[in-house]
Amino acid sequence: MATTRWLYLDMNAFFASAEQQLQPALRGKPVAVVPTMTDRTCCIAVSYEARQFGIRTGTNVGQAKQLCPWLRLVEGRHEQYIELHHRIIAAIETVLPIERVWSIDEFACRLSLQHRERAPALEMAGRVKQAVATQVGRHLRCSVGLAPNRFLAKVAAGMRKPDGLTHLGLEDLPDALHPLQLGDLPGIGRGMQRRLEQFGVRTVRQLCATPPETMRMIWRSKVGEQWSRWLRGEDVPDPPTKRGSVGHSHVLPPELRTDTGARAVMTRLLHKAAARLRRLGYAAGRMEVEISQFGDGPAWRVTVKLGGVQDTPTLLKALEAAWECRPRGMQPLKASVTLYGLTAPQSLPLFADHQQAIRASRVMDAVNAELGPTALYFASMHKSRDAAPLRIAFTNIPEVAFEGARDPRPRGGLRRAD
Ligand SMILES: [Mg+2]
Structure with missing residues (x-):
């Protein structure tokens, strides 16, 4: 299978x-x-x-x-x-x-x-x-x-x-899990074990046999049902890490601790967060970008209002506008991009170019799901063309950036990563 x-x-x-x-x-x-x-x-x-x-x-x-x-x-x-x-x-x-x-x-x-x-x-x-x-x-x-x-x-x-x-394998479930202790499962600490015990669940075998409705009661949220599906081997997406937000941060490797490097990594972080946002079926109301600095320099943080956006081009434009407001001369150490205020997306965006941006984002997601996460991404904004000596290989882990490359200059529109 x-x-x-x-x-x-x-x-x-x-x-x-x-x-x-x-x-x-x-x-x-x-x-x-x-x-x-x-x-x-x-x-x-x-x-x-x-x-x-x-x-x-x-x-x-x-x-x-x-x-x-x-x-x-x-x-x-x-x-x-x-x-x-x-x-x-x-x-x-x-x-x-x-x-x-x-x-x-x-x-x-x-x-x-x-x-x-x-x-x-x-x-x-x-x-x-x-x-x-x-x-x-x-x-x-x-x-x-x-x-x-x-x-x-x-x-x-x-x-x-x-x-x-x-x-x-699916065929090994749930038997292969039975020899484990409850504490061997990620996310079950002592507190959770005590709570499970109150519901008569003392073993992984019992946990696997617990109906989803009871799991929901134990976890006091939908997360309990997610556990049921995980234990059965269903491939359900992970929930956002913080409630109501999707975000990523990355400690910059030494060669990217520059204005250009930080911006390139931010672009990648945003690609990743946007793809995840769509996978989870949300639109974002706000975006927060943050750069922590080396040494004693203060962190730079800015929040941008979005109003229910889920397509990558619009998010990239918002990031670009925010980036223009950064203080010059920062010594960036860590970059973060977080999308907040998650809501269900509006069914019909008002403007044609917005509809097109959403379609393009969905095409990108579909191609990446089929060919692997590195297949397609939106080229960075044009202004980065001259200032991008590094090619930031985009993968679904923008936490990482690779240095050096053939053809470092991003082009407009969709581009296939090699
Ligand atoms: Mg380890």
Whole structure:
């Protein structure tokens, strides 16, 4: 059955493995990454060698030293981890486009039609793991999950660590989930477990057998029904991350910490947010754009009124107008674009050019759904033509930008990405 739609990749003990990758002397050793060198803080990442001593993320450093006196403590170096994060993304994308970056060490990819059978999906996962190992580092291990939806792919990735590869097919459901603990499911913390217990749900087997109406009561919202559908293997879209908003942010890699780089990344972030907005069936009432600066510089933030927009060209125009108001001389570090005030779109826009923009956006979404998320995108606005020495490869993860390229100049209208 061609039902494997998602691949989820989760780096194992990421910060600790990163240090073992960057510092050969730490390989094979119990390592804990700490925010500062004091016994009063907690470990923020722990190598698998250190876990054998019972040390976990969150273990107090003083206590960790008692559990393993030769534990190697390393002060966290986030710039390095962000750089590795970008290299991991680039490595994965040599094989498969990323649909969404979930965190610094978790990535979700949608499989295209020809990879949805079990064997080609497993082969693809093997190639992704190999790309990370050879292009970024063999000491950075990762666990990969394959499943009919993004949620179950994440669950599958968590089933074998480190260095796992787990396939959950529709035919394996729900039995393959039964051995899991409720706490193994992403989103079920202690509070949720207590609430589930009040409804008599103590095991994953019981959770899978709970009717959607009861799930809705347990979660006190439609999210409960979404859980039912996820557990059955339906490919339902993820809800917006914050209630009533769709947005993306991106810490700029060093080569894009310029006016041009920040603007190019913003354009990509907006493409992504707009596609997601349409996938969820919403229009946006407001857009907020934000640039955080390096050092002590204040963040620049501006909100633009939109009035129920869901097409990419209109959103790009609004972004362009906002961008013109930025203070000059910023040292951009992080870019964010958020669409707020989500409503159902009006059925018939008043103006012909607006109707055309909506149609063009839908064509783009349809082509991208068929050919993969990198197939089509709107060229950036004309003004960026001269000021765009970087080609920003547009994928469905605008959290990432690639430097250098053939033909860096965007053209008007729709353009096929290579
Ligand atoms: Mg991880």
